[in-house]
Amino acid sequence: MIGLARVTRASKLDRIRWMVVYSSDIMNALAFLGFIQLALEWETNRLPVAAVVAAGAVIVVFYGLSTRPYRIATRGGARPTVLLALTGALALGFAALTMIWLLPVWLGLVSPFLSRRVFWPLAAGITAVAGVYMGFAAGLPAVVVLLVLTAFVTGATVANMWIWRIALEAHEGQEAKARLAVSEERLRFARDLNDLLGQSLTDIAAKAGRAETTLAADAELASAEMFEVRDLARGALREVRTAVQNYRALDLGEVLASVRAVLEAADVQCTIEGDGGDLPAEARTLLAAVVREGATNVLKHSAAQRCTITIRNGVLEMSNDGISPDAGEPGGLRGLAQRLSAAGGSLSAGAADGLYLLRAAV
Known part of the structure; x- marks a missing residue:
């Protein structure tokens, strides 16, 4: 494996x-x-310098505290009850001094932690009283400013x-869809195995019971029954191996089309050059597995905006601009490297010229 660049990009x-x-x-x-109102108050000598400095310091403290609730x-x-109570007391104190600038800000701070049925009546009541x-205390212009702010x-x-909740629900929906797809595939394979083995195992159990009887x-008849049991077991084993082989077999063209659709749905521009149509079936299956695993890593471990897939002369190169510190470390790539090596191929992954490059040769 090529060394991986330790560059972290935000999702x-x-x-x-x-x-x-x-x-x-x-x-x-x-x-x-x-601060503007404080300056005007000081300019008209209505407030001493010490009071202006103290009030300014409180405004700075209030702003520093106000950055926490949204992050939480x-x-x-x-809900940070103590923090909201402290900032609310400061806002009401300044409002009592006809400095209304902190009151609308505080109403914004509590909005993420209250239901709409509670928040809007609370905001309307506080705004009406204020x-x-x-x-x-200050006349109609101050009331208009309060209402607008x-x-x-x-x-x-x-x-x-609201935008944040929509984005979070969409993200969780994508993860749930992926988990559902995996579960459906497992159920399908389980049904196939049940259909294959159910009747065979029933016949084996019945013949083994007759042989015992x-x-x-x-003894000669019992021996003949056991030979039939052996033949049934071998036949069931062949069917299971065929089913597993077919299950693992992937169509490269279908995988490329599916990967393009999934990446573009995630706002990743996907370009595909070549389809490997001249390659043997086994090689196409291996490359399809690499493409699928590479696309999974792009979605899970990077913040890519572009992805390019090129297939020429049995060499697959899959590059994206979303370099991630752990994109080459998942067990899926290690397992694929072993499969390609056993088939006489090779796989490498890592940073190259500002891109993350996954390269497989068969």
């Missing part, structure tokens, strides 16, 4: 998680609008978390 699910988290962090940065929510963690207070932050947060009275 698509990770990239969606980062998009949700970082966009939420940007929305939370609205809290820093409080996207990873399926428990709006009435701001109307008396609350609608923007809470709506964007709810939309972000007639052994004392007629």
Whole structure:
């Protein structure tokens, strides 16, 4: 095996998680609008310098704390009650001082941890109370700002978390579909074996029983029965070996078409050159197994965007741009390397010119 490059690339699910988290962090940065109000308060000498500095420090602390709930929510963690209570107290304290910038941000923080039936009435109630207070304390413009910010932050947060849940369900659905396909294939093979062996084993048991019964009275007849048992057992063994051989046999053309469809469904651009039509059946079966295992590794162990499969003169090269630290280590590739070696071929895998290359020769 060629040495593997230790380069880690994020999966698509990770990239969606980062998009949700970082966009939420940007929305939370609205809290820093409080610095503008603090500067105006200080400019008009309504607040001493010490109070402005202390309030600014609290805003920074609030923003730092506000980055945690979204990360906890996207990873399926428990509701951080203490953290939400602390940030809620800070938001209410600033709202009491007519600094409304933290209140909409806090409503966004609690939205991932409450059901819609609880969150929306809570958000409406807090906004209504704060709006009435701001109307008396700071006038109508402050109420309008509060309503706009609350609608923007809470709506964007709810939309972000909805996108995350959709992506998570889609990812889990793909894994469930793959597990179901494997289970169905195992059940099919089990049914085939049952059909093959059921009648044979029944006949063997019946003849062995008759031989046991007639052994004392007629040894020659019992011997004839046991010869029939032997012939039945050999026939059943041949049928099982044929079934297993057919089960392991893969059609290279069908596998290439299936792999292309699966990769493109996962947003991986797949290009195929050649089909190995001039190769013997055994060689085509081996290459089909390599293609299937390589596609599995692309989906499970990389973040590839392009994959190229080339078959020329009995040599298969499968390359992708999603280099992964463990793409060449699964037991599937090791088992295939042994199968190809036993058939006089070879298999190698590893990084080459910024790509991950799987190469099989038969």
